Ligand SMILES: Nc1ncnc2c1ncn2[C@@H]1O[C@H](COP(=O)(O)OP(=O)(O)O)[C@@H](O)[C@H]1O
C-alpha cells in the first residue's frame with residue numbers, strides 16, 4: 001500500500017497546496033514514484049495547477065470530480081467511478097508527467113460539506129460518512145507509491161474522509177505567531193479523530209514555508225518551533241525550510257510550456273524543494 005499523507009493546517013495561505021504540488025512533482029520526476037494527488041479543497045487550487053481549467057470544468061459537469069463522490073454519499077447514489085475521475089499523467093512539464101495522477105476537486109464540495117455535517121456525530125464519528133473516499137479508491141490506491149492529499153483549512157467531513165485513508169500528515173506553517181498558535185488544535189483534533197476511529201495516523205512533521213530568513217521575527221518563530229519540538233510539545237520540524245520566492249507562485253501556471261523541474265521551480269526554489277522531497281522520503285521510511 002502507498003504512503004498516504006494529508007497536508008493540513010486550519011489556516012489558509014500557509015503553503016499547503018504549494019508543498020503538495022512540489023512533493024508530487026519531485027517524487028514523480030526525481031524519484032520515479034507513482035503519485036496520486038487528491039485535491040480535497042473546494043478552492044480547487046491544486047486541481048487547476050495540474051490540469052487546464054476548461055478540462056476541469058468539463059469533468060466537473062460530467063460527474064468526474066470529487067463532487068460526484070460526496071454527492072453519492074449524501075444521496076446514496078453510486079455514480080462516482082474512480083477510474084473515470086482520476087486524471088493520469090498530469091502537469092505542464094513535458095506535456096504531462098508519467099506517474100503523476102490527480103483526483104480533481106470541485107467548488108460544489110462547499111455545499112456538500114454543509115449538508116453532510118448535519119448528518120455527522122462528531123464526538124464518535126460513528127454515524128458520519130467518513131469512509132466514502134476509502135471505499136471509492138480501494139481498488140486504486142495499491143497502484144501508487146505515494147498519495148498526497150491537499151486538505152481544505154477545516155476539519156469537516158471532506159477532510160475527515162482524507163484523514164481516514166492517511167497514515168501520516170504534514171503541517172505547513174509560515175513562521176508567524178498565529179500560525180504557531182494554530183498547531184496544537186490540529187494535533188489535538190487529529191489525535192481525537194485517530195483514537196475515536198481506532199486508526200493510526202502519524203504526525204510526520206512541520207514544514208516551515210515562505211520564510212524570510214533575514215527578518216528577526218521569522219528567525220525567532222523558527223527557533224520557537226524547534227524548541228517546542230525539543231520539549232516534545234510539537235512534532236518534528238523539517239530541516240528544510242522553503243524561502244519566500246516569486247518563482248514558486250509562478251510555478252502554479254499549468255499553461256506554461258516547460259520541460260524540466262528546474263524550469264518550473266528555478267531561481268532559488270528548485271534546490272529547496274528537491275531537498276524537502278528527499279527529507280520527506282527519509283521521514284516516511286521510518
Ligand atoms: N515559498 C513561497 N514563496 C512565495 N509565495 C508562496 C510560497 N508558498 C506559497 N506561496 C504563495 O502563497 C499563496 C498561498 O499559498 P498556498 O500554497 O496556496 O497556501 P494554502 O494552500 O495553505 O492556502 C499562493 O499565492 C502561493 O503561490
Ligand SMILES: [Mg+2]
Nearest residue numbers: 016017041045
Ligand atoms: Mg490550498
